[in-house]
Amino acid sequence: MTGSEVPPSFRLAYVPGVTPTKWVRIWNERLPGIPLTLVAVAPAEAADALRAGEADAGFVRLPIDRTDLSAIPLYTETTVVVIPKDHLVATAEEVSTEDLADEIVLHPLDDTLDWDALPGRPAIERPATTEDAVELVAAGIGVLVVPQSLARLYHRKDLTYRPLTGAPESRVALSWLEEETTDLVEEFIGIVRGRTVNSSRGRSLAAPAPAPAQPKGKRPAPGGARKPTGGKTAGKNPRGGAGAPKGGKGGGKRGKPRGR
Missing domain, CATH: 3.40.190.10 (Periplasmic binding protein-like II)
Known part of the structure; x- marks a missing residue:
């Protein structure tokens, strides 16, 4: 390089x-x-x-x-409302925007939700960040509507959250x-997008996949030699076999003729 x-x-x-x-x-x-x-x-x-x-x-x-x-x-993401644990709506499994009509709903400057109209009553000032707004909820100043992941990110032991219907989603x-x-x-x-490493667009820079393991067994003989077909052994006589001795058992010598 x-x-x-x-x-x-x-x-x-x-x-x-x-x-x-x-x-x-x-x-x-x-x-x-x-x-x-x-x-x-x-x-x-x-x-x-x-x-x-x-x-x-x-x-x-x-x-x-x-x-x-x-x-x-x-x-x-699911939209939720962050509230103190002892808040009245904490007893419900789900909350609607109408349920917040009498609440001060904090609207931080870094809000990620695309509102047409905020529910509830506005605060005197907008908190600078979502994290600051969470601190105000803990102080009992109002409630906060955020994506669920932000409620988890800034979680406090004295706060909880509930799904909110009728609100925009992130x-x-x-x-x-x-x-x-x-x-x-x-x-x-x-x-x-979940493409595998062997997909058409996912293989150019990724580490190459390991070669598949060869099955265990005998390797082919050098030169590509094959076993003779027909079950016959190469080089053997079909009757007596190659290299059979001329004498003794299995030899080609005749016995003596019978007497007349």
Whole structure:
């Protein structure tokens, strides 16, 4: 490798709540010589990080401006409401937005849900982050509506959450800069989509699969010699066999004629 060459690597951005562990493990198994680096980004900054070349691909929350970005939607999260454990609605298995009509519903600046209209009553100020909003819920100031993965990420022992109906849902997608669809990006797309290492798009950079084991048994004779057909042994006389002695048993000598 010359001084101007840079060894290959792959940078993967991800927003809070997304757990890329499974895909990173498969990458490391298939491409052990190409390190994958994780880059944590805020939801509002994910698209700009891809455009600025800070990551080769990233897990983002939709919607995003897709003018120059490609995106593959992966899954949709359940929306939940985060509440104190002693809150009245904590006794229910599921909550609707109508149940929050009298509640102060916190709306952090990094909210990932695409609301038409927030339920409940607005707070005097918007918290800067979802994590800050969770702290306010714990202080009894209001409730918070988030994707379930964020409720788990910022979990506290004094809080709980319940599924919320009538609220928008968050969709997670794999995104990358369209003009930078490199071989490594294609490899990661294949991993996320569940392609095997032997698929048409997943075999160029991955480590080659081991050759199948040869069945145990006798090896063929050198030169490709084959066993004679018909059950006869090569070189033997069909009657007496090759190399039979001229005298004695099995020989060709006649006995004495009988007397007359």
